[in-house]
Amino acid sequence: MKLIVERTHLLAALKAVGHLADSKAKVLVLSHVRLRTEGSRLFIAATDNNAWAEAEIPAEVERPGETTINADTLQRMVTNFAEGAQIYIDAGDTLATVRAGRSRYQPHVLPASDFPAAFAPKGKAATFTLLPEEVKRLFALPKSAAAKGRQDRAYLEGVYLHTTADDATLWGAACDGYVLLAADVPAPEGAANLPKLLAAEADRAGRPRGLMVPLESVGHLIKLGESGLEIRADTNILAASAGLPSSAVKISYATRLIENRFPAYEQAVPPLEGSVLTVEAGAFSAAVKRLADMAGNDERAVAIEWGEDGDLSLWLDDHADGIYGSEAIEIEKRSGVGRLGIRSGFVMKAVDAVGRGHLEIWFTGEDKPVRIRNVDDPSLIAVVWLQVLRRRPEQGAVLPREEAA
Secondary structure: OEEEEEHHHHHHHHHHHHHHOOOOOOOHHHHEEEEEEEOOEEEEEEEOOOEEEEEEEEOEEEEOOEEEEEHHHHHHHHHHOOOOOEEEEEEOOOEEEEEEOOEEEOOEEEOHHHOOOOOOOOOOOEEEEEOHHHHHHHHHHHHOOOOOOOHHHHHHOEEEEEEOOOOOEEEEEEEOOOEEEEEEEEOOOOHHHOOOOEOOEOOEOOEOOOEEEEHHHHHHHHHHHHHOEEEEEOOOEEEEEEEOOOOOOEEEEEEEOEOOOOOOHHHHOOOOOOEEEEEEHHHHHHHHHHHHHHHOOOOOEEEEEEOOOOOEEEEEOOOOOOOOOEEEEOOOEEEOOEEEEEEHHHHHHHHHHHOOOEEEEEEOOOOOOEEEEEOOEEEEEEEEOOEOOOOOOOOOOOOOHHHOO
């Protein structure tokens, strides 16, 4: 293989796919990127066997072929070459020569035949297009609620993508058992072919509808989706392709999916009934953050309390360590009264997801989760599970169990 390629294009391609190459991989070729030519194009691929990415860039190909070069080594070379340089690559059986200007290096190569084969959806796959704002809404918005490092809930470590029963709406949802976030867009043409709910049969177990996209892959799709995504998906693999903004680089990405056991989360969404108050999101968020900072972490419960009149009261629960704090903010609207305990980290995930403006907090009972809704975007779903409160806002003894919220 012998070719010339622009540094700008090659560096963008390596940055886009090289993250999948693992320098500590037990299989040496998984630390490499594969380079192959096709016509006047160079394709650079990397994989960790769970995800696959390939970038396509223009090149002047003198001798077609393919090879593999260590991803870190090649990216360091290209990064250090002068901006605007033309890069010459001449690959043999054991060494490749990489030149730019007066710089000349010879990294070792491995046979391209050792590189794992690409994988892609099979059969009748769902094929549809997502605009940049739709990628952000479906993946970036719920992402923070996905479970992380939970061996008992590995099936929740991602974003759940599904259509409604009438195929009119496409939803992205995530839940770690404490916070549920979900966002919708009008279903694009082709999304109706996403897997549907299958009931259990005598000889086959039931299967939930939709797909579970692994959390790491969600991050790659968000970055890749800055210019929109073309998606193909079956029950096992999701593939996406896009062009990098302001670049001649085209990217293809494929990921294996998590076995879909995502619960029927709609059943956990509290109805819009009970007590409700409306507050300004910025003031509410700032008050919770200040309390969390005083507590020294975001795991301590924050009490939120309101009555028939007056301000909203927020205070730190369980101040046995001597740290106590309280906040008060204006209530814009209210219906009913309420007092609840909630971890500051959980509530901030919800507030950050639903956005700024005016927030509604719906409270149906001390043993029920609370729903947070943006008045300007009411279809977004943010649900947070509560914690038992042990103390009143003033310094004092722990509440008797029967009085605890």
